[in-house]
Amino acid sequence: MLIVESNCGSSTVLLAASEVNPRNMVKMAYTLKDNYGQGFMSAVMLPVATQVDQDLPGVSVDLTAELRWFFDGPLPTEVWSWFTRNDAGLVEHRCDTYRLDERLDVGVKQRSGRTLELKMRMRQPEPSSVADDVNGRIETWQRWSPADGLLSLDDDAVWIDIDKTIVKRRFRTDGREQPLSNQTRAMTGDGCDVEIAALSMNGQEAWTFAFAAFGELDTHRDALGAAWRALVEQQPRPDELRLHIGRSYGYPEWIARATDIPTPTQDDVSFSSVPE
Numbered sequence: 001m002l003i004v005e006s007n008c009g010s011s012t013v014l015l016a017a018s019e020v021n022p023r024n025m026v027k028m029a030y031t032l033k034d035n036y037g038q039g040f041m042s043a044v045m046l047p048v049a050t051q052v053d054q055d056l057p058g059v060s061v062d063l064t065a066e067l068r069w070f071f072d073g074p075l076p077t078e079v080w081s082w083f084t085r086n087d088a089g090l091v092e093h094r095c096d097t098y099r100l101d102e103r104l105d106v107g108v109k110q111r112s113g114r115t116l117e118l119k120m121r122m123r124q125p126e127p128s129s130v131a132d133d134v135n136g137r138i139e140t141w142q143r144w145s146p147a148d149g150l151l152s153l154d155d156d157a158v159w160i161d162i163d164k165t166i167v168k169r170r171f172r173t174d175g176r177e178q179p180l181s182n183q184t185r186a187m188t189g190d191g192c193d194v195e196i197a198a199l200s201m202n203g204q205e206a207w208t209f210a211f212a213a214f215g216e217l218d219t220h221r222d223a224l225g226a227a228w229r230a231l232v233e234q235q236p237r238p239d240e241l242r243l244h245i246g247r248s249y250g251y252p253e254w255i256a257r258a259t260d261i262p263t264p265t266q267d268d269v270s271f272s273s274v275p276e
Contacts, residue, residue: 056144056149058146059145059146059147060143060144061142061143061144062142062143062145062187062214063122063140063141063142063214064140064141064213064214065138065140065212065217065220065221065224066141066212066213067130067211067248068136068208068209068211068251069136069208069209069244069247069248070206070208070247070249070254071207071209072204072205073205073206074198074205074207075197075198075207076238078238078240079207079209079240079241080167080196082235082237082238083196083231084167085234088177089167089169089180090167090168090169090182091165091166091167092164092166092167093163093165094111094112094163095112095163096109096110096111096113096162097109097110097159097160097161097162098159098251098255099153099157099159100157100158100159100160100255100259100261101252102261102262104121104249104250104252104256105121106119106252107120107141107250107251108147108151110159111145113161115145115146116145116146116147116151117146118143118144118147118151119142119144120141120142121139121141121250122140122141122142125137125138126138127245128224130224130228131225131229134243135243135244135248136245136248137245137248137249138224139249139250160255160259161201162201162255163201164197164198166196166197168193168194168195169193169194169231170191170192170193170194171191171192171194171226172189172190172226173191173192173215173219173222173223173226174226175226175227175229175230175233176230177230187214189215190219191213191214191215191223192211192213192214192223192224192226193211193212193214194209194210194211194227194228194231195208195209195210195212196209196210201255202258202259206254206258208254209241209243211224211227211228
């Protein structure tokens with residue numbers, strides 16, 4: 001039995017073990033906000049996710065710890081050259097279509113306009129320093145792809161296209177780089193993907209720099225640090241890459257800021273788990 005304590009609405013929510021599954025996780029994310037506040041999902045979803053049966057035929061499920069920063073304007077040439085030196089990285093051009101939503105802890109998109117994906121933030125963002133001058137907020141996300149069987153989308157949902165040119169590199173927890181190809185994109189073992197991306201949305205240019213650590217949870221922070229050290233070992237980071245915490249957030253929040261979607265306030269919640 002799971003018990004959730006909240007400072008708004010009813011004080012206790014009980015979830016029987018039989019209710020813990022991906023479809024009900026999605027329902028909780030989209031229907032309990034009105035009763036328990038925006039912070040409800042982030043407080044409970046990671047513990048709940050550990051009990052979810054992820055044996056979903058044909059569905060890829062990834063849990064990542066992500067640090068991401070966004071910047072206005074075109075991607076600086078200096079950053080592109082630094083990141084892609086010696087022809088490093090896998091380059092991808094695509095257009096992703098995102099559903100506009102005031103939620104900051106749920107992302108729904110159609111990858112390349114075809115594959116429906118769901119990402120849910122499993123806990124509140126945590127301030128983190130990968131290095132002395134690399135400060136951001138770690139967000140733990142779980143992704144289901146494809147997510148057609150998990151979501152029921154309204155016909156009147158509003159979507160927005162984001163054109164992306166992405167360069168991605170992958171590092172293992174010891175800092176060794178693992179070359180990427182279209183055949184080796186799956187997140188296996190422990191490691192960290194690092195990417196830069198040039199973005200275009202509604203005529204606005206922007207760019208992003210991000211880490212996504214994957215594998216066992218207790219390796220995520222080490223993987224983030226190892227990836228950064230490997231990047232700057234051969235060549236210092238360019239001055240144009242200023243990684244401050246004020247620019248650190250995920251795609252849902254960036255889209256909300258860029259499109260002036262009202263963002264909800266967070267409510268204080270606490271989580272505890274007791275045997276059934």
